[in-house]
Amino acid sequence: LRFTHTSTPFLHTEEIKCMVSSQEDYRLLAFWGVSIRELHMFLWRPWSVISSAINQGVLLMGHYQQCGFEIKDVSHRDKIITMSLPKGPREPLDLGTPPRLCYPLVIFLVREPRDALHPDETVALINVVHIKDSVCTLPTSILAQYLKQANGQLSCLKQLYLATGNPVSYDSGMEFVEGVDQLCVVCQYYPLSRALLPCRHTCICASCFNKLDTCPMCRSPIKSYFCIRNEEYLPECDRPGAPPTKPEPIAQWLQDRLTDFLGFHR
CATH class of the missing domain: 3.30.40.10 (Zinc/RING finger domain, C3HC4 (zinc finger))
Structure with missing residues (x-):
C-alpha cells in the first residue's frame, strides 16, 4: 500500500488531492481533526482490536471532529482521489494554535481480510497529513506514515x-x-x-x-x-x-557497460 500527496488544498473548499496505488484489495477511511494523543495510543493496540473497530464502524470514534468518506477498491495502479470536508451545517475544524492537539487529516489504507495472513504481513498504512492554513503556514505534506503488521507491530516509515x-x-x-x-x-x-x-x-x-x-x-x-x-x-x-549462467569475463562486462553508456548497439 502507498499514499502519495500530489497537490495542495484549495483553502476555500477544504479540498485535497491524493494519489493512491495498491497491490491488494483495500479499504480507505479518512478522518478530519484527529486527536494526536488518542491516535498514537490506538495504533499500538493489537491488530485484532483495530480490525474489529473498522468492521464495526467505530474506528477512532469520539476522537475526531469530522468523519471523511470511506471507499473500498480492488488492486490498481496510481489513482487520484479528491477528498474534502463533509458538506452540511457543521462546525469548521478547530485545530487550535501550535502546538496543536489534533492532526488535520488522517487516512487509513487497510488491506481487505483474507483467510491466510502471515503475522509479518502489512495490514494497514496510516497516513498523517498536515494541511496548510492561516495559522500553520507550512506547506501541505505528509507528516508521518505508519505500517501496521498482523502481529501488532507498528513501524514508522523513514526517508x-x-x-x-x-x-x-x-x-x-x-x-x-x-x-x-x-x-x-x-x-x-x-x-x-x-x-x-x-x-x-x-x-x-x-x-x-x-x-x-x-x-x-x-x-x-x-x-x-x-x-x-x-x-x-x-x-x-x-x-x-533464474537458472545460473556462466559469468562473463570482467573485461567483456566493462566493454558492454561502456558500449551501453555511449549509446552504441552491441
Missing part, C-alpha cells in the same frame, strides 16, 4: 536518500523515481529499484545489487534491502529464480 543526496519521503520519492527513471550509480544503465538498509540510500539496480556487499554511496555494509519499483527491466537470466 529514503536518492543518488542526488537529497532526502525524499516515501510519498515524493516513489513518484520521482518512477516518473524520471533515475539510473543506477554503478552501471548507469538500469533504473534505480532498490533501497539499501540500514543506510537507506536508493542508488542501485537489481543487477548491480548482486555484485555488491557495501553501499556505493557511503560504503556501509548492506544488511538488507527492499524494492521501490517493479524490476521487469531485468533480462530473464538475471531475475530471481
Whole structure:
C-alpha cells in the first residue's frame, strides 16, 4: 500500500488531492481533526482490536471532529482521489494554535481480510497529513506514515536518500523515481529499484545489487534491502529464480557497460 500527496488544498473548499496505488484489495477511511494523543495510543493496540473497530464502524470514534468518506477498491495502479470536508451545517475544524492537539487529516489504507495472513504481513498504512492554513503556514505534506503488521507491530516509515543526496519521503520519492527513471550509480544503465538498509540510500539496480556487499554511496555494509519499483527491466537470466549462467569475463562486462553508456548497439 502507498499514499502519495500530489497537490495542495484549495483553502476555500477544504479540498485535497491524493494519489493512491495498491497491490491488494483495500479499504480507505479518512478522518478530519484527529486527536494526536488518542491516535498514537490506538495504533499500538493489537491488530485484532483495530480490525474489529473498522468492521464495526467505530474506528477512532469520539476522537475526531469530522468523519471523511470511506471507499473500498480492488488492486490498481496510481489513482487520484479528491477528498474534502463533509458538506452540511457543521462546525469548521478547530485545530487550535501550535502546538496543536489534533492532526488535520488522517487516512487509513487497510488491506481487505483474507483467510491466510502471515503475522509479518502489512495490514494497514496510516497516513498523517498536515494541511496548510492561516495559522500553520507550512506547506501541505505528509507528516508521518505508519505500517501496521498482523502481529501488532507498528513501524514508522523513514526517508529514503536518492543518488542526488537529497532526502525524499516515501510519498515524493516513489513518484520521482518512477516518473524520471533515475539510473543506477554503478552501471548507469538500469533504473534505480532498490533501497539499501540500514543506510537507506536508493542508488542501485537489481543487477548491480548482486555484485555488491557495501553501499556505493557511503560504503556501509548492506544488511538488507527492499524494492521501490517493479524490476521487469531485468533480462530473464538475471531475475530471481533464474537458472545460473556462466559469468562473463570482467573485461567483456566493462566493454558492454561502456558500449551501453555511449549509446552504441552491441
